[in-house]
Amino acid sequence: NAGVTQTPKFRILKIGQSMTLQCTQDMNHNYMYWYRQDPGMGLKLIYYSVGAGITDKGEVPNGYNVSRSTTEDFPLRLELAAPSQTSVYFCASSYSPATSYEQYFGPGTRLTVT
Amino acid sequence: GNSVTQMEGPVTLSEEAFLTINCTYTATGYPSLFWYVQYPGEGLQLLLKATKADDKGSNKGFEATYRKETTSFHLEKGSVQVSDSAVYFCALSEINQAGTALIFGKGTTLSVSS
Numbered sequence: 001n002a003g004v005t006q007t008p009k010f011r012i013l014k015i016g017q018s019m020t021l022q023c024t025q026d027m028n029h030n031y032m033y034w035y036r037q038d039p040g041m042g043l044k045l046i047y048y049s050v051g052a053g054i055t056d057k058g059e060v061p062n063g064y065n066v067s068r069s070t071t072e073d074f075p076l077r078l079e080l081a082a083p084s085q086t087s088v089y090f091c092a093s094s095y096s097p098a099t100s101y102e103q104y105f106g107p108g109t110r111l112t113v114t
Numbered sequence: 115g116n117s118v119t120q121m122e123g124p125v126t127l128s129e130e131a132f133l134t135i136n137c138t139y140t141a142t143g144y145p146s147l148f149w150y151v152q153y154p155g156e157g158l159q160l161l162l163k164a165t166k167a168d169d170k171g172s173n174k175g176f177e178a179t180y181r182k183e184t185t186s187f188h189l190e191k192g193s194v195q196v197s198d199s200a201v202y203f204c205a206l207s208e209i210n211q212a213g214t215a216l217i218f219g220k221g222t223t224l225s226v227s228s
Contacts, residue, residue, distance in 0.1 A: 004157070033215075040220060041220050042118070042203060042205075042217075042218030042220045042221060043158075043203070043218045058215065090157055090158065092158075102148065102160040102163065103160075105150075105158040105159065106157050107155075107156055107157045108156075108157050
């Protein structure tokens, strides 16, 4: 049981390039999330999904896109990278939307845009 | 909107010292409250949680009590170890239109020396 896995671990992009951050979970969780973590700040929600085929915007969605074709996978797409997207990105999943259920986090992807 | 405020770090302690990390929240309704810990180079993992007023969450020697009257959820440990060095995040859960989101504080870095 690997939990939540993310690839790549590190990436450097030039301004205007595109990339996809991969996220996979093997816990059969319906709920999945993407967060970004900026230095000295808490995590901000980018997008979330309540099940395959259903996604919605979080607090900071601009410049990102997501898809959810399967229960396991929830990739995050950056179309035109900007320096403001330099951050650490975390994917998470949860069994239930109930407020008492914890979210399980992946190890993160550190992205630098120059 | 809902928010979480936690004490600024870094917090530097000697081994076996007493730890308190303050956390207060603003929320409508009755959220669940969490402490997550992030060890260097890793993703966040749940440390403890409390789902209603006066609940005490505990794990690995850490404790926090859900205080509705003071809107607080302070993290405490009686005797810290070097292995406790990490970033600690206080969070609350809120229900949004399609599920549950976690609202995080900015994190407090704890450094314990032997």
